[in-house]
Amino acid sequence: MALTEQKRRYAAARLSGMTKKEAAIEAGCPEKTASQAASRYEKDPDVQAAMGRQIAAEAKKKAEAPAVDPDPYIPDAANDPLEFMRQMMNSVEADPKLRLDAAKSLAAFTVAKPGEKGKKEERADAAKKASGGKFAAARPPLRAVK
Incomplete structure (x- = not known):
């Protein structure tokens, strides 16, 4: 699944120092089910990846100029x-x-994407293809030049 807005808010709240339940409430979960939602979010690979990316980005920012x-x-x-x-x-x-x-x-x-042909060009190509082969029209006879 994709990283939803709620999952992103949860990850940001967890990284800011909130507890799991507080972060779930901050993300928009009801208070009664916040603990269960927090448990699901902690196991979610998208949330884990988002938190890992944020931690890596913060470490990179600390190494570089702010x-x-x-x-x-x-x-x-x-x-x-x-x-x-x-x-x-x-x-x-x-x-x-x-x-x-x-x-x-x-x-x-x-x-670059190859250009598409129009209807007329496609019909002309199909006609050329169909007119060839075993049953193609024979060449006209040679004429004697006087």
């Missing part, structure tokens, strides 16, 4: 939309679905 951008899901500003999609595709901390969508969009603009 970023000014408060939202980790938006890459750096770019004047070129293709460059923006390239940054989004290569971002470690972004959601994998967003990265995949960025890669698809980028491929649509950078990879």
Whole structure:
């Protein structure tokens, strides 16, 4: 399954230092079932992957210069939309679905697609193909030139 908004909020709340039950309530679960929901979220591979990505991104940020951008899901500003999609595709901390969508969009603009033929061209090609072979029309006879 994909990382839903609720799962993303839960992962962010857990990484901020909240307990499992508090994080589930913060993510939008009812108080009565928050403990069970927290248990499910802790075992969910998407939540674990999101938390791992955030931890890795924080470690990378600590190693590098601190970023000014408060939202980790938006890459750096770019004047070129293709460059923006390239940054989004290569971002470690972004959601994998967003990265995949960025890669698809980028491929649509950078990879050439063979042109399609129109109806008339397809009919002409089909006629040429059908007129060949064993039952094709014979060549006209040679004429004597005077």
